[in-house]
Amino acid sequence: MRLSTLAAAFLLVAASGSATLAGPAEDLARSRINAIAGGDLATVTAAYSPAATLHWVGGPLDGTYSQPDKIKEVWSKFFTAQGAQKANIATATEAANPKGGTVTIDATFAGKNTVKVRYVLLYRDGKLVDEIWQVNPAATY
Template sequence: MLPSRLFSVPGLVLLAGCVSGPAAAETATERAAAHFDAIAQGRVAAVTAAYTEASTFQWVGGPLDGAYTGKAAIAEVWRKFTGAQGPLDVEVIAIAENANPKGATVTADVKFLGKKTIPVRYVLTYRGEALVSEIWQIDPKLGQY
């Protein structure tokens, strides 16, 4: 199965070219879309490229539930996830960006589709190019759509 990005929010079709990774994206929304694509494709190096040693990752629900800090610890979680899931399709149901000069927060409802559907409520916080905080919350409600 080849990963693809399906958007049900008008205007997000413009993000279709953002598959090269977080460093190539310009807005926080584009960086988030590239992050979701990298997860679906199992490209751990691209998924973790924007993390710093101080980045935090809260995985809420599921077998990887826990709090992780630092690029190495977060990369290990993504290696476990991508190894267990294999290639996925990704569907972004809704996405919103809020920003000011100090940083940007992206919230999104995302479904990863593969062996099973993984419905996720996402909150990503960027400061410049760095992904400093990430919340991945399994949200069974999203799986109903």
């Protein structure tokens, strides 16, 4: 009887989707993806801590940005270049402990251009402190 209870517990965990197991950092990252897809500059920039850094790797916006006005300028350029767009998340994983959470997302943003990215976000105290936007054109997702 004990073995069947254990097996049932494993089946229940396996049957539940990863979205139901998402932690707070992954929830923040998924909301961020939606804000980026929606071109919501105010929401995107409000997520940063005052000393945040954005590493944009590849494409015409390549660079490292650590001043709030420069980060805002980069996102504004991206939104202008993309126009209306939709986002599709292929995978999302979260690693978290009491000090913070890191989320890695593979996503495609489809607007005027199709932009595939590996997106890594580090959150501390609910604020985005470091992010890597790695343009990944060879991705197959």
